[in-house]
Amino acid sequence: MNEAHLLYRNRQVLSNGAIIEIVIWKLDRPDPDRSHGFKYRLFYGRKGQRIVGYDNEKGKGDHRHYRDREEPYVFTTVDRLIEDFNTDVKREEEQ
Template sequence: MKARELYGYKQTRADGTIVEMVIRQLPQGGAQQSHRLKYRLFYGRKGERIVGYDNERGKGDHRHIRGLEMPYRFVSVERLIEDFKVDVRNAGGSI
């Protein structure tokens, strides 16, 4: 069974910034995951990540803010999107 897309959004803005949010439900969770989701949220420009959230294999849930990587506590899809939007606004962007 393939991953099922729950949420997909991508926009390239006039100022050159890109907002992309992809959230997929996996057929089964990994050993280190408390949920069955794979996600990637990105705000930045081509070649420059300003804010990013993902749960890459081996690292688990985490976020990137202007080059710093830190753990992220996943609660829900809605909270993930809201936290991402807050971090984008705090970095000077808008969603």
């Protein structure tokens, strides 16, 4: 079994009611779906509504959700993942 160790977890509820949640784990060893050795879930939305999401659930690999679209995401580093997510969230917050 490939164990996952929590690296980072943060959840914020913004004044407008939006939720930002970032959870990142480090795997004991890479697996076929996560060759970089990280498991993650990043969410921005409201209760019952995902507006922006990044994750790499088993069987799907790294991908990004933006409103109704789902597209592949090229993971390079944890810092870049958070930066890309924050850029998408900021774009939504400015609309």
